[in-house]
Amino acid sequence: MFTGAHVILHSRDAEADRAFxxxxxxxxxxxxxxxxxxxxLPPAEVAVHPTDAEPKHELYxxxxxxxxxxxxxxxSVVEPASDQGWGILASIRLPSGTPLSIYEPRHPVAHDL
Incomplete structure (x- = not known):
């Protein structure tokens, strides 16, 4: 039914972030x-996490x-790698200054199903 996902990053310096x-x-x-x-983008997967806070979307x-x-x-590293159990999490900085979360999963992944 679906053919892909389109992710939009809003940026204060779109040209620099595109070049990055x-x-x-x-x-x-x-x-x-x-x-x-x-x-x-590389293959993707989506997860749904419960929250009592305002619902939001995240990109990793x-x-x-x-x-x-x-x-x-x-x-440019914003947050150094830290072991979260389910994976190793870090954050890098786009040229616009926006942080971008990255992680090395240690859980089974769904993107190759």
Whole structure:
């Protein structure tokens, strides 16, 4: 029924963040017109967590080797890697200043089903 998911990052410096996704993270992309880049993401999965707070959405990029990502050229670390039990969690900074959460899962993943 569904063919994919489209994630939107709102940014105070969209050009710099697009260049970071293209050049530093090397995400393949298409130009939707006028330089408006849309990036191919790795396979995805979605989880639903209970909350008593205001409902929200979160984005985490999953990786096989979080230390390799954190030590890559051009990466600014906001939150260093920490073991959460279910995985190793960290946060990097986009050029706009926006933090982007990343994690190396230790749980079974659904994105290859």
């Amino acid at each position: 996704l293209r050049d530093t993270l090397a995400f393949p992309n298409v130009d939707a017109g006028g330089g408006w880049l849309i990036f191919k 990029l999953m990786c096989d080797d979080i230390e390799k990502v954190l030590n890559a050229k051009g990466i």
